Amino acid sequence: MSGIDPIYKELAAKLQAEGSKYMPRILEKLANLEQARILRELPSPSDEIAKKLNLDRETVDKDLQELTEKGVVVVTRHGPRMVRSKGQLHDASLGNPKFDESLGKEFFELWAKIEDETVEATVELLTAGGAHPRWRIIPIYKAIKDVPGVLPCEDIREILKAQETLALVHCPCKRAYPNRECGIPDEVCINVGRTAEYNINRGAGRKITVKEAFDLTDEIEKYPIIHATINQRTINMLVCNCHWCCCTVFRPFFKQDKYKVYEGIAKSRFEATVDPEKCIHCKTCVSRCQFGAAQMKYYPEFAEERAYIDPEKCMGCGSCVITCPARARAMKIVRPPEHIPEAPGEAY
Numbered sequence: 001m002s003g004i005d006p007i008y009k010e011l012a013a014k015l016q017a018e019g020s021k022y023m024p025r026i027l028e029k030l031a032n033l034e035q036a037r038i039l040r041e042l043p044s045p046s047d048e049i050a051k052k053l054n055l056d057r058e059t060v061d062k063d064l065q066e067l068t069e070k071g072v073v074v075v076t077r078h079g080p081r082m083v084r085s086k087g088q089l090h091d092a093s094l095g096n097p098k099f100d101e102s103l104g105k106e107f108f109e110l111w112a113k114i115e116d117e118t119v120e121a122t123v124e125l126l127t128a129g130g131a132h133p134r135w136r137i138i139p140i141y142k143a144i145k146d147v148p149g150v151l152p153c154e155d156i157r158e159i160l161k162a163q164e165t166l167a168l169v170h171c172p173c174k175r176a177y178p179n180r181e182c183g184i185p186d187e188v189c190i191n192v193g194r195t196a197e198y199n200i201n202r203g204a205g206r207k208i209t210v211k212e213a214f215d216l217t218d219e220i221e222k223y224p225i226i227h228a229t230i231n232q233r234t235i236n237m238l239v240c241n242c243h244w245c246c247c248t249v250f251r252p253f254f255k256q257d258k259y260k261v262y263e264g265i266a267k268s269r270f271e272a273t274v275d276p277e278k279c280i281h282c283k284t285c286v287s288r289c290q291f292g293a294a295q296m297k298y299y300p301e302f303a304e305e306r307a308y309i310d311p312e313k314c315m316g317c318g319s320c321v322i323t324c325p326a327r328a329r330a331m332k333i334v335r336p337p338e339h340i341p342e343a344p345g346e347a348y
Helices: 006-014 023-030 033-041 046-053 057-070 086-093 097-103 105-117 119-126 156-161 193-201 210-220 250-256 258-264 284-288 319-323
Strands: 073-076 079-082 135-138 166-169 189-192 205-207 226-230 238-242 270-274 294-299 304-309 329-333
Touching: 006 023, 006 033, 023 086, 023 105, 033 046, 033 057, 046 057, 057 073, 057 097, 086 105, 105 119, 105 250, 119 250, 156 189, 156 210, 156 238, 166 193, 166 210, 189 193, 193 205, 250 258, 270 304, 284 294, 284 319, 319 329
Parallel strands: none
Antiparallel strands: 073 079, 135 226, 166 189, 166 205, 189 238, 226 238, 270 329, 294 304
């Protein structure tokens, strides 16, 4: 890592990324040397930092504002501080298009490399949540809207209606993989509550109404997406629209072993069903399913292959249900309300 000032290695260590080949280079792109020295002094007040570094207070405050907009600094009740982890920096620094030109193409390529560098660590982190995985599937609304017993915390429309603030942001995962195969637009993540306010205030999020959020989910469900969020009943941060080819949560499992996803991400309470009599064997469901649950099998009574669902692999996302042209698929509840915990394990 020749040519990089040692201070960027120090800052990488603060993010628990001291062994990364790429994190110091990412930080170098986000912060010049003056700003890096300011970051090293956080969470000291800006007037103390200015005095120690022989800078004027206005310069320090200006640098802190830029670093906040870039996602390197968060402003708390106790003042500004550097983000605490690679995950926080990933989501914040990749989410603001304002700096795309100055950061350059290499910035995004470095993030893709660091994600691939940490596949095993990410899988280990996401599967170490104890009784409950840290991430869970939210079923697609149109797939479950007529099913009795749907909980508010798994009905995406009820989730969105319950929020005081909604913000539409550019998906940091998708922005790290511009050549992704899913073809999904990147302005698709919905932040809620304080997370929404944080991104609105730093210019990375656009405040939207509940109606606009509904319209977005209706539109985005045309793509092969999965709604997902932190695995708890209170949705207080975000609703993601994910695909395995670019999602920070799903991609590591598929890179290492596709079916390990079942260990690290909680299924919804639902499971897809299929009526083989209605099936027209078009295989739309097979191409739509990201988990290998939608399959074809030979039915003797029809003397041909028709759709089948593997219940062990079905994550209960509903994607196959809403895209079946023959309406041969539906959803049923197969898990109790307790399947969704009140609180998650250790935060991602």
